[in-house]
Amino acid sequence: MKLPVHRWFRYSAGFSAEWVNSEILKYQEETGNKAIVLEPFTGSGTTNISADSLKVKSYGFEGHPFIARIAKAKQLWDTSILDFDEAGKATLNYAMSIKSDTKIDRYKNDNLLGKCYSLESFEKLDRLKRAYEKLSTTEPVWELIRLNITSILRACSHVGTAQWQYVLPNKSKSKVLDPFEAFSGKLELMKSDMLHAVSSGWESCSKIEHQDVRRPFLTEKCNLLISSPPYPNNYDYADATRLEMMFWGEINGWGDLKEVVRPSLMRSCSQHSAADKIDLDEYISNPLLSPIKDEIADVTKQLDVIRHTKGGKKTYHTMIAAYFLDLAQTWVNLRNNMDKGSKICFVIGDSAPYGIHVPAERWLGDLALAAGFSEYSFEKLRDRNVKWKNRTHTVPLHEGRLWIKG
Ligand SMILES: C[S@@+](CC[C@H](N)C(=O)[O-])C[C@H]1O[C@@H](n2cnc3c(N)ncnc32)[C@H](O)[C@@H]1O
Known part of the structure; x- marks a missing residue:
């Protein structure tokens, strides 16, 4: 700034x-x-x-x-x-x-x-x-x-x-x-x-x-x-x-975000991935997710079980499936616009909704390879969530640069 x-x-x-x-x-x-x-x-x-x-x-x-x-x-x-x-x-x-x-x-x-x-x-x-x-x-x-x-x-x-x-x-x-x-x-x-x-x-x-x-x-x-x-x-x-x-009068309240803003955004929050709108099995079996299918099936299953033990019952299971499917689709589009031999950097962090770890950089790297890029590596920049006080979970997280070539 x-x-x-x-x-x-x-x-x-x-x-x-x-x-x-x-x-x-x-x-x-x-x-x-x-x-x-x-x-x-x-x-x-x-x-x-x-x-x-x-x-x-x-x-x-x-x-x-x-x-x-x-x-x-x-x-x-x-x-x-x-x-x-x-x-x-x-x-x-x-x-x-x-x-x-x-x-x-x-x-x-x-x-x-x-x-x-x-x-x-x-x-x-x-x-x-x-x-x-x-x-x-x-x-x-x-x-x-x-x-x-x-x-x-x-x-x-x-x-x-x-x-x-x-x-x-x-x-x-x-x-x-x-x-x-x-x-x-x-x-x-x-x-x-x-x-x-x-x-x-x-x-x-x-x-x-x-x-x-x-x-x-x-x-x-x-x-x-x-x-x-x-x-x-x-x-x-x-x-x-x-x-x-x-x-500016573009919306009248929170409810309007659903029609005016969310339709063109990635589904990275639970408000945007209601369980009744997403068929989890269908998402997980989408061929675009095949490189991470077993792992994402396991994580989303755990999230679906654990949410019933939590007050908010947040739909992180469908959020995670929708998020990675959205990014898998994005990789395909990016591949079409990137020259052969190009260099890509995504600044990204992992997450642990309800304490279940989601290895975002590795899954995103695997999805990029499936879309036709040739290699990836991760450069960690910082740890997150390592001070446990007042945290909702104690899974150590990190943030860094996902480098992709091809
Ligand atoms: C971490 S921010 C990027 C901030 C950016 N580096 C800057 O200089 O402000 C991620 C951005 O992705 C946008 N986004 C989310 N879903 C998208 C989509 N489907 N297509 C394009 N952009 C999207 C969000 O609105 C948000 O502005």
Whole structure:
């Protein structure tokens, strides 16, 4: 969150932009080839923005519609700074000049927005939104204005945000920004980052799309892939931007995530893999899972038994089956877009739902081989869950880089 353009929106990136830069340069040095980078889980666009900073062509795909729009907006760092400044000032002046919506206090009835904002803050944010809605055109600069407003929503709320971006309505924080000041501060920061990018010779050569990578997609052949897919750890990406989507009126509540966001996301959380919708036996016998069939059958069976002893009865058994089937399908699509002899890195961690270990990196490696890649190895970066206090289980976990070649 310190680097220009990368810092425009806080998201759980999975790795640093500096590391991506070093991997792209290393690849080019080692092979003598100009890298063409693929990022199938682009999130907020760390890999693609890094590639732009090195004048390297890249493709990014992101299944979450709201996050994909943010990544695409960050890509607009080469928009005219003057136009951006003008649009930003017009938005602020308009917002300051209009009256508050007479029905504004209705937001209090909303479970999340009502808990997250004081009337004064929400009223100013709403005026910024109405100014954007009034003034915006299809010119790219307005996507940057929208990103500015989206990116200040957390800082203008008195409630906390958990490490992985879930809102914590019951935890308050002391530093809360005034929306107009936050907007104008962000405008200056974005302008200075845009100037930095242009004067450092960045080149806008990334293409980012909203795309579910479990479905076929086509790019030119790429030779380097740098990514961090969702982990099989019950994290709900659909929920990561619930506050922001509610603010913009894209959803009315948690229930809407199911229709608006989840359909194009990997099934990596139990809310997204209801047992009544998934025939476990059919999933396990899918030929795409054949390399790990016996092991995944055993793990999912254990999970199905243990869940009946737990209060939540979470459907981790179907979650694990759906997750690996989704990734097996993704490997097939990636194989089609990666050149022979290419290099791939997935930053990934294992998991242990209800204390049953799921060896994610090994299973993902085996599935990649089945899709036609030639070898894999795992480089452990850190241990996780080794301090047992307050943990739900005591299985030691790790996180690292899954390297795949072929
Ligand atoms: C660990 S995050 C990647 C973050 C990224 N490195 C960044 O710079 O922000 C994984 C991403 O995969 C996305 N994702 C999940 N399912 C997907 C799918 N089926 N197709 C494409 N992207 C998906 C999630 O929405 C999430 O943004």
